[in-house]
Amino acid sequence: MKRGKREEKSSSPPAAAAEAAVLGNDDLLREILVRLDHPTCLVHAALVSRRWLRHASDPAFLRRFRGLHPPRLLGLYVHGSLNPSRFVPVPHPRELDVVFRRANFHLENGLALDCRNGRVLVFLLAQCQTGIKAGFLVCSPLHQTPIIVVAPLEEGSHFFLPADGGNGMCCNIVNLVCGDKKISAEHFVMQAGAKSEVRTSATIELPSNWQRQRCMDGALLVNNKCYILGNVGYILGLDLASMCLCVIDLPDGVQQHGEMKNITLSQADGSGFHLIHLNGFQIQVWHHNDSDYAGEWQLVNTICVRRAIAHLAMSDYWEFTLKLGSSQVRLHRVGDNAEFLLNLGREFFHMYIGSKRVEKVFEMPPDDNSYERNLVIHPFTTMWPPSFPALRDEQAHQSQDQ
Known part of the structure; x- marks a missing residue:
């Protein structure tokens, strides 16, 4: 018995050395982290040490992780x-049980018009002194954040929820102004009830068979550009940086x-x-x-x-x-x-x-x-990307925990 215990003790240092050799190698550590099944597990792993946090939150690593493990429905x-x-x-x-326990998915009496990256665009009819008033709201069920009033509906309006993660509540709004075979676009942002400056594009000619898609359908915001699908044969593209408006043919x-x-x-x-x-x-x-x-x-x-x-x-x-x-x-x-x-x-x-x-x-x-x-x-x-703990100062960011 004593001999067996001595053998067990003598085997511990090599096992610990092997573990340290694996986890101490940055390349091997990233290969282990990228095989975690869910972003929740990745956040838990990032709590092990500052070194693990830096690897887990690295943008290049996150792009690879998302390719293997897209956001869950x-x-x-x-x-x-x-x-x-x-x-x-x-x-x-x-591992998602905790998400459901903390979230509040109820929308009262509203209609969900769009969902993106943990946010919901909601249409509500509210009773007021002058009658029934319609409005659009943005909420975050996963964070149980307060509902933020966006704006009333206007004909030709398209609402775009932000693509990035975090707790920020905002909404891009694009209004299409159609004339006789011509069209222009207006853009502004609503955040925390405040409206940004309205920017306007130049007017362009419409294709002869252009028909605007009904509100909220076939609209996408990506890389600061929005795309709106028409009913027949075309996509309307708007670069929000330059306010350049154009028409894209379907394949x-x-x-x-x-x-x-x-x-x-x-x-x-x-x-x-x-x-x-x-x-x-x-x-x-x-x-x-x-x-x-x-x-x-x-x-x-x-x-x-x-x-x-x-x-x-x-x-x-x-x-x-x-x-x-x-x-x-x-x-x-x-x-x-x-x-x-x-x-x-x-x-x-x-x-x-x-x-x-x-x-x-x-x-x-x-x-x-x-x-x-x-x-x-x-x-x-x-939501994506996941929310990682923040390092307190630059000195802590440069140190490593073994």
Whole structure:
């Protein structure tokens, strides 16, 4: 027995040395951290030491981490007609339990109009002395922050939630001013109830068949540029820095089908943006470089809906869908890396383009009368980047904990 204990003690120093050799190597440490499954785990790891914090919060490392572990879908804001939106949570890993315990997803009697990076744009009808007043609000359910009044609705208004993380509450607003075959744009920012200076673009000629998409649909803000999808054949692009307004043609062969929701826009990983086109049972993912409005489109992915989700859909309903045709499939935007939500009748599927992973996230109950053709879905995801603890001073930032 004594001999066994001596052997156990003598083996401890080599084990500790091996552990120190691995964790003391910056390259190996980054390889370990990047394999953590969720940003919550990454924040916990950053609390180990200042050295781990610097690696976990490094921008280059975070870009790689996000590519492997995109923000998680937490739930869906669902409403039909003018019914208030309700939050439907989706199955989640255990490490996200604390997020759900601290969050407040209830929107009172409001309608969720957009969700992005932990924020929700809400439309509210409020009773006042002069009658019913409509307004737009921005809230952050994950932080339970106070609701901030944005602005009243104006015809041609598009609201863009910020793409960055953190606790800042603001909203970019772009108003399209249409004349006889001409159009211009106005831009300002609402933050904490204050309105910034209104900036105006030059007026440009409209294509002969231009039709503006109804408010809030098909609009994207990325890299300080916004893109608004028209009903027929074009995307309107506005550079918020220069207030340069232009028209971008859709890729060859891409056609819109009115209210069928077969086209959506999404942020790309890096520069530019993605256009996701649902054509029958085929999904095409196109990329456009935002550094050049006149640049060419590039087809980066093609996905067969039958192969992707047939094994997850209810067999009876899938056969019914095949008989009726692809008109039963609808497309909803989610995430900022060409991730999206597909809707087949009462079933909803979340698809990750990068990993080509598909999961069923929601199914409307058969007795739920809120199901209807014009059901509106807004997916709500975790925030990015994660919030790391801040170092107290530069001297602490330069020191290392072993």
